[in-house]
Amino acid sequence: MSPDATVALLPLHHRDHAEELHAWVTHPRAVYWQMQGLTRDEVVAAYDDLAADPHHHCWLGHLDGVPAFLVETYDPARSAASEVRGRPELADGDLGMHVLVAPPADGADPVPGFTRRCFAATMRHCFADPAVRRVVVEPDARNAAIARLNAEAGFTxxxxxxxATKVAALSTATREAWLASPLSRQEPA
Incomplete structure (x- = not known):
């Protein structure tokens, strides 16, 4: 991946990208996305529900114009899909986030630094809204890889x-913690 490659997040039109979306969320590397074994139509139906939720937004991350990662942002207190709705840890100005980096194409080796670059672009996207005070994530507590990446991005x-299907490590990153984190210094998108 070239350091001057362009990274952009655009609204996801899930029906236009149904094949890619299905391949990504059902890939063995996406086990924590909890969509293993779903058919293409079941994945589309799940994203139909998300698209109908005014408090949940899906984004397709592109690298030099090529789809490369999936991002969901949502109001954790209001989204119908939020499993942490009603939690006392939530506060005004919170934005929930999920990110999934596409598996390497055709069995290619992973590109060093690619996941960090996608994650950094996602965090910049989240904090681009001045109303966002914290980003909230709820990864599976067994997912050690995302725990390390979250810590690198300033999450606590x-x-x-x-x-329903996991024990989540509910975590937050304030704008200040993000800006002080090692990942915030990742090559800008």
């Missing part, structure tokens, strides 16, 4: 929360 685990 505020508690373990039992959800």
């Amino acid at each position: 685990v505020v508690g373990l929360v039992p959800l």
